[in-house]
Amino acid sequence: MSADNFTRSRRLRRTSNIRKMVSETKVTAEDLIYPIFVTQGKGIKKEIPNMPGQFHYSVDQLGEAIEEVVSLGIPAVMVFGIPKTKDFNGSGADDADGIVQQGVREIKKKFPDLTVITDVCMCQYTTDGHCGLVVDGEVVNDPSLERLGSIAFSHAEAGADMVAPSDMMDGRVLRIRRELDQADYQNVAIMSYSVKYASSFYAPFRGAVNSAPSFGDRKTYQMDPRNRLEAKRQAAIDLDEGADILMVKPALAYLDIIREVKGDAPLAAYHVSGEYAMFKLAAKNGLIDETEGMVEILTSIKRAGADLILTYFAKDMAKHLHY
Numbered sequence: 001m002s003a004d005n006f007t008r009s010r011r012l013r014r015t016s017n018i019r020k021m022v023s024e025t026k027v028t029a030e031d032l033i034y035p036i037f038v039t040q041g042k043g044i045k046k047e048i049p050n051m052p053g054q055f056h057y058s059v060d061q062l063g064e065a066i067e068e069v070v071s072l073g074i075p076a077v078m079v080f081g082i083p084k085t086k087d088f089n090g091s092g093a094d095d096a097d098g099i100v101q102q103g104v105r106e107i108k109k110k111f112p113d114l115t116v117i118t119d120v121c122m123c124q125y126t127t128d129g130h131c132g133l134v135v136d137g138e139v140v141n142d143p144s145l146e147r148l149g150s151i152a153f154s155h156a157e158a159g160a161d162m163v164a165p166s167d168m169m170d171g172r173v174l175r176i177r178r179e180l181d182q183a184d185y186q187n188v189a190i191m192s193y194s195v196k197y198a199s200s201f202y203a204p205f206r207g208a209v210n211s212a213p214s215f216g217d218r219k220t221y222q223m224d225p226r227n228r229l230e231a232k233r234q235a236a237i238d239l240d241e242g243a244d245i246l247m248v249k250p251a252l253a254y255l256d257i258i259r260e261v262k263g264d265a266p267l268a269a270y271h272v273s274g275e276y277a278m279f280k281l282a283a284k285n286g287l288i289d290e291t292e293g294m295v296e297i298l299t300s301i302k303r304a305g306a307d308l309i310l311t312y313f314a315k316d317m318a319k320h321l322h323y
């Protein structure tokens, strides 16, 4: 190419309208899933200290919170429960009148069209804070499956549209699928936290739901951040076991993994509490523009290959899209 005939890329960057016309990635409200925390009690709407802008809601306060989500065109919420008590078996997790079950019933009663997804795990409910059952200081796989199946069933019974196992036990997707099918919940979908890394970025969430493990860590069941190929294997296993939607978690530090895992199946990515909190703090201190940064982060996650994004920014992002 001669020097007087170089390529002018800037022609298509000249105006905001032209940039919009040629933009390759658009985040829409339909891509977003809003995580919400339900707690015991009445009249509670309490901000989570390490997750600015996020709240614990008691069941009676959910209506108002979700009203906003629905009015912004966000199609789904992910429900997390904070139980009053914990025990060895995590028996609050599959209690028909447990906190998630109450929350789901309330949400479905008020907003039958909203897609309600539930996090299926034991760590908020067990005294040791692990995601499976602990025997002799070890998180045991197969006995945990029975508990997880039972938790998923109780969420389906409460009206969940999708269940999302986040425990990382082997075989849980298959077990949950069987349990749901046997109970005639063939239409309840499984969004599997298939590729979930043992990440430091979950810390604010663990503070919010009081689920940090009382001993050890989660490295014997969650994935090693050094691995990329394992993510592909893990996703293939979950699809084979019957997962309908796959998930990569965290998102921003794992964009390469999102790209790697994106195939024919719908893929979600979870922009987790620590990723959210560190950005919020930077924005609060005036280091980064909050709206511009948020849009850039979520667009990057979509560009990497995620079809759906679980994010504490869902409402802020949807508001931004509405303007």
Ligand code: PBG
Residues within 6 Å of the ligand: 119, 121, 123, 131, 166, 167, 201, 202, 203, 204, 205, 206, 218, 271, 272, 273, 274
């Ligand atoms: C439960 C669960 C966790 C998150 C989602 N489900 C915590 C963990 O695995 O320790 C993290 C969500 C976030 O950090 O925003 N197992």
